[in-house]
Amino acid sequence: MSERITPDSIVITPRAVPSTDLTRLDKRVTEYEQASHADATKRTYNGAWAKFVVWAQNQGLSPLPADPSTVARYLAHRAETGRKVATLNMDRCAINHAHVSRGLESPTSHPGVVRVVRGIYRTVGAHVDKAAAVRMDELRVALDALDQRSLAGARNAALLAVGFGGALRRSELAGICVEHLDERVEGFALVLPKSKTDQERRGATIAIYRVSDERYCPVALVSRWLAMAGIKAGPVFVRVDRHGHVHPGRAITPETVNEIVKQHVAPYCRNPAMVTAHSLRAGFLTEAASAETPEHLMQQHSRHKSRDTMQGYIREGRLFNAKLGRVTDPTKR
Secondary structure, eight states, rough: OOOOOGGOOOOOOOOOOHHHHHHHHHHHHHHHHHSOOOOOHHHHHHHHHHHHHHHHTTTTOOBBTBBBHHHHHHHHHHTTTTOOOHHHHHHHHHHHHHHHHTTTOGGSSSHHHHHHHHHHHHOOOOOOOOOOOOOHHHHHHHHHSSSSSHHHHHHHHHHHHHHHHHTHHHHHHHTOOOGGGOOSEEEEEEEESSSSSSSTTEEEEEEEOOOOOOTHHHHHHHHHHHHHOOOOSBBBSEEOOOOOOOOEEEEOHHHHHHHHHHHGGGGSSSGGGGOOOOHHHHHHHHHHHTTOHHHHHHHHHHOOSSSGGGGGHHHHHHHOOHHHHHHHEEEEE
């Protein structure tokens, strides 16, 4: 009769793992930790952290680990020198990340630091400057002003129209490839392999609708640009040098997208100083809100994780409500 095997009778003998395996795994762990944040976020964190380190060392204070009083003093210093609330928030995030990533307790969550931040908000104001929304009429004036007979002009027109129609972030615009575009009767089905809120690369597909007037139609403008540039695969928005030569395969950078919007759209906007690449995305959402588009459809198109983030665009788009206008103007009733 065979001996009965029970869970308690099983003895697991640990197998020694070769040190080379542990070294390899440690390297992988480091790589995966570094991949947990987008490259742009890491650059921003590194820059903010470097400024804190320099300031702390100049004051004879330890930046790592930092005492909560050191962080509180630094934030007060930054507020005194005119830094905006958004910058202070980034400073806190960078300091927090530098500590937590090294297994240290973060000083930014200390009650004293939290109170100082709350006091700065109350004193300086918690208002965060946002990119101005490019409205439809402004975009169309900008498109009309472009010399679309040139390669650079044709590319820029396509970029602006797609950026607005897709409510795209500048990194998403710069990353579009021909393979991501599926032309259909209604427009383009655009595949976004990765975006700011999709760091796990699940991907998303959004609609870029046709516009009846081809001068402003993103589908027509992209098709025209690709034909002019002879691009059949790879990046859609590529570099065009000052001599008018196209460089296939060399995608423009997100920074270039920002420069194009500032140069070719800002001059035609009501608040040109506040126009950035994000203004295209903000503009689409503002127009959608003005057209009483249901919020769930706006969120689906823009891929915002939270509707709270969209509320600013919705308030702007619906600021002048026709029903409220009738209250003070009987002729509109």
